[in-house]
Amino acid sequence: MTVEKTEVLVVGGGQAGIAASEHLGRAGVPHLVLERHRIAERWRSERWDSLVANGPAWHDRFPGLMFDGLHPDAFPGKERVADYFVAYAEKIGAPLRTGVEVLSVRRNEGRAGFTVETSQGRIEALNVIAATGPFQRPVLPAIIPAMPGLTQIHSTAYRNPGALPEGAVLVVGAGSSGAQIADELLASGRRTFLSVGPHGRPPRRYRGRDFVWWLGVLGKWDIPAPQPGTEHVTIAVSGAGGGETVDFRRFAARGMVLLGRTEGWRDGRLSCAGDLAANIAGGDADYLSVLDEADAYIARNGLDFPQEPEARRIGPDPDCLTRPIRALDLAAEGITTVIWATGFALDYGWLKVDAFDDRGKPRHQRGVSSEAGIYFLGLPWQSRRGSSFIWGVWHDARHVAEHIVTRRVYGAYQGHAERRPGES
Known part of the structure; x- marks a missing residue:
């Protein structure tokens, strides 16, 4: 059976996953984004009809795109927000697949990377970004x-x-x-x-x-x-x-x-x-x-x-x-x-790796987890107060992508055979 391989697998096609895709794409890092429903699904089907963003359109957005046809001080409705992320994914050419659920992620034994079981087959990835955000389990x-x-x-x-x-x-x-x-x-x-x-x-x-x-x-x-x-x-x-x-x-x-x-x-x-x-x-x-x-x-x-x-x-x-x-x-x-209206709990039952404390919370530094190759995005207070907001997650995604690029550079180094100084 042929197993699909990618350098980075991003789990989640909401604001965190799309932000990660933009920064990875800019850096030329091959990656794939999987979303089990539609892009930004929670905005569409898990919120009340009249919901609008809590911040004005000029603020609650990614740097690369304005809300088209909306006054900067207006508050976009939930469907407009979801449509915004669809448009942004198209704008950056995000390699995104919808309708694919990630069932489990496990570290490979004796070799680099992770094996990811999905509802549509197996994928192997050197890095995995859990971009499922803070609103996981009511x-x-x-x-x-x-x-x-x-x-x-x-x-x-x-x-x-x-x-x-x-x-x-x-x-x-x-x-x-x-x-x-x-x-x-x-x-x-x-x-x-x-x-x-x-x-x-x-x-x-x-x-x-x-x-x-x-x-x-x-x-x-x-x-x-x-x-x-x-x-x-x-x-x-x-x-x-x-x-x-x-x-x-x-x-x-x-x-x-x-x-x-x-x-x-x-x-x-x-x-x-x-x-x-x-x-x-x-x-x-x-x-x-x-x-x-x-x-x-x-x-x-x-x-x-x-x-x-x-x-x-x-x-x-x-x-x-x-x-x-x-x-x-x-x-x-x-x-x-x-x-x-009592909030949400994190749910990373599908992530079978050593990246959590004894309370089940991610162990990480600005999204870089204690398990090499595993990353988190969209967590409250991930790096600052604004981390779980639309613009905040974009900046956190940049840090995570830069960390992956740095590890990539070190991993690509093969060493040199020439004589070192002082050697005869």
């Missing part, structure tokens, strides 16, 4: 037992309010996904409950600039590692409706019921932590700290940016904040759907 906590009349889904399965059963909805998780879904449900007329944990809450815009610009000029995208204890703090930011600052107090003023973190299930009720006020205060502090740093930057650089004193106005505490609900009777409140 986390759906086993807190509320299955019961008649209650639908429980992860945010990846949510599409729109009309697709849910009639009744009130509880959204668990107040990062970008949870906040946006809860806002949409509330606007549709649904009675909506939102469980809010610790979070960051940046301003969408301030003094004429989007928050992505502020994070750039303030050097925050390049922070190399999160502060201790903040590795998993979610960020509540949204490009929906043209981009507005997420404000949980404003949600409550419109009728949303806020809860603390979801803790457990007891006697037919959902128990909630008494941390709602602290979580909201923490988000407010994060928000105001960005305004403070932005003001200092403007003053330091003598910039003539418009004043925006109203941005510092924090609304009054809603009743659900001053008198928090500690136990929620779902049936009594008419809740028929629970949406778990």
